[in-house]
Amino acid sequence: MTTAAAVELRHLDNLWIQVSGTRCNIECRHCFNNSGLHETTFGLMTVEAVTRAIADAAARGVREIYFTGGEPFLHAQLLEMVACALTVAPTTVLTNGMLISDRIAETLADLAIAARYSLEVRVSLDGYTEQMNDAIRGRGVFRLALAGAVRLARRNLLPIITIVRTWDEADELAMLAGFTRALRDAGCDRPRIKVLPALPLGRELTRIAGLQRDECVTTAMLDGYDQDLLMCSNSRLVTDRGVWVCPLLVEQPDARLGTTLDGVERSYELRHQTCVACWRYGTICGNVSAHIEGPDITPVPEAR
């Protein structure tokens, strides 16, 4: 029998906040946590809960804070919470971009300028034409998402356009060129693009075929592997229902570690297909995909 490897939290580099639960104004074909219009598996978090999580993470020396959902802009107090997070650490909002009005873009741009740390807004697109994108993300989404991204870009808050790879790798360059051209034409003069692999999760499971359902990350797979590339070694997700190992495992009951960040360092066995995807691609959820891969120097303090 194959045994799954266990990985513990080395340091809370990344705090993920599922601020809007699984509530979303659209239902993408590949959504990894099944978010949607009437999806209430996870609910909106209170400002108090978010503020407490940010303070707890700050006390642990958190490096980055991410707001996710669902669609974070469905939460009426999102901007207030983003402002709070920015006092502690660089902060990222993952959004479909559709609800970014001129007023919201203006507020975000003001926050970005005033803050000591970077504010990033990641806007999801899955095609560079209305036809390509809306086939995955729903009718009318492309136009609104692009408009949201452009509102940010015009205020020099350069969004990171986040795209799930739904094409063959051989088509990568042509696809990226298409996105770059479309974004420039629309008014995003300096496109920033992040490509994510499609994950065997949520609705994507029903969209793709041929997966091995019994995969896990084994101890042998971690032999010589840089564990800093695994989300579970450096991240935790807070939700209205407790703390999870990582954003991708939010539908796995065994990945719930507790109600607060206290005690969430304990190790977790990587027994899910998602873990294999994370192992294969490395640090897939962060803004910069592979920034911590490399020789570990861990200098030992000199004896005094």
Added chain:
Amino acid sequence: MTGRAGGAGRAGGAGRAGGAGSAGQTRFALIGGIYSNWRALEDALSDIARRQVDATFCLGDLGAFGPFPDRVFPLLQQAGVLCLQGNYDNSLAGGLADCQCGYTDPRDNHFARLSYDYTFRNTSRAHKAWLGTLPMSRRLDVNGTRLLLCHGSSRKINEFLWESTSPDGFLTYLLDEAGADVLCVTHTGIKWRRDLGDGRHVINVGALGRPENDGTPRVWYALLTIGDSVDVEFIPIQYDHEALAADMDAERLPGEFIETILSGWWTTCLEVLPQKERARGRF
């Protein structure tokens, strides 16, 4: 490797020992990100020689981007600069396939590949071997102030410590883990410093190899003075960047690299820039 500086146990280096400012003060010159810019390095070392430092440290990445990679080695060695390995040096010494900057963007990867292949091809075997002998970090104790010098961060040779993505709490954690009072790094190519308010400091010394995406061709290094307090002065170096551009052109290095040297704006390797640093640039 550990070293010891200050008092009788100075580490030696480019400047003469014992002359750093007022009594009881120790002064180091900290350079990094040379990127084969031998012209800027030459001018910086001349500048440092006039400033009476106790030692000069180079925090790594001797090659990359610029022309004639072998030219920086004798300059550093003759000046007695104490060098660390950067990720580029680690790659060159180990014969690795790339520079370990971790780009995923195809355009950034394209230019990183051109830069790395050129540098690998034009760095002598002896210099590659020498890079492999360099330590990845250095510890110094200056009259009780514990310094840690490294390339990227105290935990990874290629971790980027940008000013806008290095919160105080995280830097405090790094210093706690490393058992250091002052952490000095480079790797990003843009200088900054943070006084954590508890007597501890983090300093990114910037880079001599290319300008820092501010629209001017000047490059930077840092002077660190440790006495009753820890003081940092960033020193701009105005060098003959047009001559360097001509060198690069003669070596058929990409026009995009030459444009950066001449204009001061980064044209490549943009993927890793956080929002604040990216928004300040032109591209």
